[in-house]
Amino acid sequence: MKEIKVFAPATVANVVCGFDVLGFAVNEPGDEVVMRLVEKPGVRLLKITGDEGRLPLDSNKNTVSASVQHYLQHLNRPDIGVEIELHKKMPIGSGLGSSSASTVAGLFAINQLMGNLLSAKELVPFAMKGEELACGYGHADNVAPALMGGFVLVRSYNPLDLVVLPTPNNLFAAIVYPEVDVPTKDARQMIRSKVLLKDAVTQWGNVAGLVAGLCLDDVELMGRSMQDVLVEPVRSILIPGFEQLRELAMENGALGFGISGSxxxxxxxxxxxxxxxxxxxxxxxxxxxxxxxxxxxxxxVNAEGPKVL
Incomplete structure (x- = not known):
């Protein structure tokens, strides 16, 4: 196989109380990558569509091509030539893992073209390099569920320890993207560096309750646990009408409500x-x-992760 077209899904990171350690994949939106193997060595990003000119074509600066470079370096294959087209099918800066979807599509594509040498879990560290390039911090709560599907818990970052959690049947995500600008880097800088012990205890209980709800197929427990006392109170002021949006969600049958990513x-x-x-x-x-x-x-909830189109 010399050419492939891949879709990778958007993700909801944090899942309210699980800052940087929980995320899940959805069926839409997502990004597409077309990739082909060529004789000339090196990784080249030929075209980007759907980004309104906002993303770099420089192969060292774009998350898709840079993560593919890391993958090939890991394999010690400088002889491989790759051409990439990135087609953005989701809004940039939306909090839905836009950079993650692009990066994951690229890594899944090159891994397929190379004969599936690495598992989805083994691709996660390369995708984290892309996140580091995009927002300055290589977190996994977007890229892990985008690669592995479903809900993923990042139990530890050093060493990286990922757990795919069960998903209750008939669970749906209702996502709304207000077209206002909230840059990820700015949103991260708002977070407090120190928290009160009583708040930390509340947060630990909620994260444990959300994970337990997933494992026990107890959606009511999940809903009770979707509360964030650490990050959401600060970040929500950047989202117009946030509390009213919460009220409308709960009035219309939501189990729980919160911010997607940043x-x-x-x-x-x-x-x-x-x-x-x-x-x-x-x-x-x-x-x-x-x-x-x-x-x-x-x-x-998307249990599949990326797929070949």
């Missing part, structure tokens, strides 16, 4: 697609009243 996207988990659609409809109507454009996505 925002501005927000998400709710629901028991079925109908409730998810009610939530997004109500929230978009509210944002319209605030003169804020938005995009909405209703999706089951």
């Amino acid at each position: 925002g501005p996207s927000v998400f709710a988990l629901t028991k079925d697609a109908a409730a998810a659609k009610r939530v997004t409809k109500a929230q978009q109507q509210h944002l319209n009243k605030l003169n804020i454009n938005s995009k909405a996505f209703v999706s089951a």
Whole structure:
């Protein structure tokens, strides 16, 4: 096989209380990469569409090509020639793992072309290099679920220890992206470096409860656990009408509600697609009243990860 086209999914990172340690993949949106092997050695990014000119074509600076370079260096294959086209099918800076989806699509593609030499879990450190390039910090709560599918817990970063968690049946995500600018780097800088012990205890209980809810197929426990006393109170001030959006989510059948990644996207988990659609409809109507454009996505949890198109 000399050429391949790959889709990689968007992700919801943190899942409210699991800052940098929890995330899950969704079916839409996502990004696509076309990759081909060529005779001339080196990694070249030929074209990017859908980014409005915001992303670098320099192979050393773009997350897709840079992570492919790391992969080939790991294999000690400087003789391999790769040409890449990146097609952005999701909003940049949305809090839905835009850089992650691109990076994962590229890594999945090159791994397929090289004969699946590494497992999805083994690709995660290379994807983290892409995240480091994108936002200055190589976290895994986006790239791990994008590569492995479903809910993923990052138990440890040093050494990297990833756990794929079970997903309750018929769990849906209602995602709304208000078209306002919340850069990931700026959002990270707002987070407190020290927290009170009582707040840490509350957060630990919520993270444990959310993981237990997933493992026990107890969606009500999941909903009770989707509370963040550390990060959300600070980041939510960047999202217009955040508390009203929460109220609308809960009034329309959400189990829990919070910020996706660093925002501005927000998400709710629901028991079925109908409730998810009610939530997004109500929230978009509210944002319209605030003169804020938005995009909405209703999706089951994506258990598959990236796929060949």
